[in-house]
Amino acid sequence: MSIKQKLSRAAVGLSAATLFSASLFSGTALATEKVRWQVPLAFPSHLVGLTTPVKYLTDQLKTISGGNIQLRYYEPGELVPPFEIMDAVSTGKYPAGYTWIGYDQGTIPALPLYSGAPFNLEPESYLAWYYQGDGQELLQEIYAERNIHPMLCSLIGPEGAGWFAKPINNLEDFDGLRIRFAGIGGKVLEKLGASVTMVPGGEIYQALERKTIDATEFSQPAIDKMLGLDQIIKNYIMPGWHQTLTTSHLLVNKDVWNKLQPETRALVELGCRAATLHGFAESEWSQPTALRDYEKEGVKAQVLPEPVLRELEKVTNEVLDEMAASDPMFSRVLTSQREFMKHHAIWKGKGYLPRDFYQYD
Structure with missing residues (x-):
């Protein structure tokens, strides 16, 4: 799609929003x-x-x-x-x-x-x-x-990258784990030797409690806290490289x-x-409050070392390329995303402050 087409579409969207607002204030029935x-x-x-x-x-x-x-x-x-x-x-x-x-x-x-x-x-x-x-x-x-x-x-x-009984220090630590992991991240861990299963969110606590799985990811800190995952495991891995x-x-x-x-x-x-x-x-x-509550309750939030993240990224790209080779639509979407990420990088890299300006202490 050309820039001219995108600007035209944006103008149509702006006109629609203007009409929407006008109808709100005029009292006209919208539906x-x-x-x-x-x-x-x-x-x-x-x-x-x-x-x-x-x-x-x-x-x-x-x-x-x-x-x-x-x-x-x-x-x-x-x-x-x-x-x-x-x-x-x-x-x-x-x-x-x-x-x-x-x-x-x-x-x-x-x-x-x-x-x-x-x-x-x-x-x-x-x-x-x-x-x-x-x-x-x-x-x-x-x-x-x-x-x-x-x-x-x-x-x-x-x-979060998940709840693990032990810290993750290298890729070998994933080998042999029975883990609940969703999406493409699960395929990455399978490639690293983990046994990956898919469990609905409402059943994760019981699966951990019964030890049918060794580790799990589900969502963000505040949501994981609602599920009570911190009551069973005290080692929380971050960041969410997989999502x-x-x-x-x-x-x-x-x-x-x-x-x-x-x-x-x-x-x-x-x-x-x-x-x-x-x-x-x-x-x-909600997320910072949840993380600070975790700290008070003895949960250790481990940030994965950069070398481990770089290795995970390498395996991820291998998995993505394999999936793209076997499914045309996957390839189209992935190509579109990668092209936009490359295009957007000049703005993201130069326009935003480096993350170490946003200090936690």
């Missing part, structure tokens, strides 16, 4: 049709920044539409298991679902590049690539085959989406953008 959606969740609704955006989305849509748009979300397993949300939306069993789309990597290999990948885009650059670059259009193309309209509806920063960000998406059955009035579709889209911003702010506010 007249009634929408009543049951929305299964992949994670419990109280997880800060991860699923709390869907609560914000629900409340705001109901208010701004005068009660015409109402979403009712359901906790994991109440309607369908977390790993079955995509299929339930695709077939029309439910009109929409809110999920971490990386769960469906076995069916669609490219999805972990959208849900959070190792040594990949960080939140601000991801948003630029997704909304202004190829990201959103490629994701819509991916889901079109499954009769789904996807919307980014949550974005948070990097995860430089985490997203959640609202998936809507395409037949349902296409039948909506344009005003209703615009409200849901804008609602998801607002929910993403709200959730990101909420998440960034």
Whole structure:
């Protein structure tokens, strides 16, 4: 897409936002049709920044539409298991679902590049690539085959790299571990000799307690604390090399989406953008408090040495290249991301202060 095309698209978006604002202040009804959606969740609704955006989305849509748009979300397993949300939306069993789309990597290999990948885009650059670059259009193309309209509806920063009984000092320390690890990071650890399994978030505590796994990652410090992972293991590894960000998406059955009035579709889209911003702010506010609480409670937050991170990056690139060679869409998305990261690097490297200016002590 040319710069001229992108500027033209941005102008259209600005005009739409202006009209949206004008209609708000003029009192004009923004949506007249009634929408009543049951929305299964992949994670419990109280997880800060991860699923709390869907609560914000629900409340705001109901208010701004005068009660015409109402979403009712359901906790994991109440309607369908977390790993079955995509299929339930695709077939029309439910009109929409809110999920971490990386769960469906076995069916669609490219999805972990959208849900959070190792040594990949960080939140601000991801948003630029997704909304202004190829990201959103490629994701819509991916889901079109499954009769789904996807919307980014949550974005948070990097995860912790996980909870391990012992510190990680070199790559050999991963060999032989039975570990719960999601996404492409799990494939990296498999290459290093770990035995990787996928356990839903609500079952991780029990898996650690019963010693069916030796180690785990799940999400950010504040969310891991909500799951009580620090009650079992006291060694926390950082940074989240395997997921430089985490997203959640609202998936809507395409037949349902296409039948909506344009005003209703615009409200849901804008609602998801607002929910993403709200959730990101909420998440960034919560993480330092969680880390400081961990310190008081005797949790050791180990930062991986740079040589280990460099070695992990090397293995990650090998895994990414292997996956790209076996799946054309994965290759298209990865190539788009890598090209944008290279393009964006001049701004990120020169425009932002080095991270050691932001000191912790």
